[in-house]
Amino acid sequence: MVCVAVILLILRFISSLVVRLVLSLIFATLGVVIYSQRAALVDCADKVTNAVSTAGAAGEVSCTFFGRDVTISLDSPASTG
Known part of the structure; x- marks a missing residue:
């Protein structure tokens, strides 16, 4: 039971990290395009x-x-x- 909770917590952290990385890439690309x-x-x-x-x-x-x-x-x- 504890193992499942830890796995879910790790997956939630990874999901949050991936969303932040994708959004950062989108905004960086948008900034480069606008700057150009x-x-x-x-x-x-x-x-x-x-x-x-x-x-x-x-x-x-x-x-x-x-x-x-x-x-x-x-x-x-x-x-x-």
């Missing part, structure tokens, strides 16, 4: 800032994230009222 895209985000923000200052917030800007082109519309949304 920081330059693309800065470049896109600079493109939008330059386009707004020169074009008066009209038109579109194209940026690349994770190898995909994303088009950002600079047109002002229609006002509701």
Whole structure:
């Protein structure tokens, strides 16, 4: 009876440890992916800032994230009222 309780306690500890390791790997991978895209985000923000200052917030800007082109519309949304 005591042996079964000890085995269950050990299995619970191992299960908890595995969950923590998997979550740590997921968050580390997510951090690396986000960190690798920081330059693309800065470049896109600079493109939008330059386009707004020169074009008066009209038109579109194209940026690349994770190898995909994303088009950002600079047109002002229609006002509701």
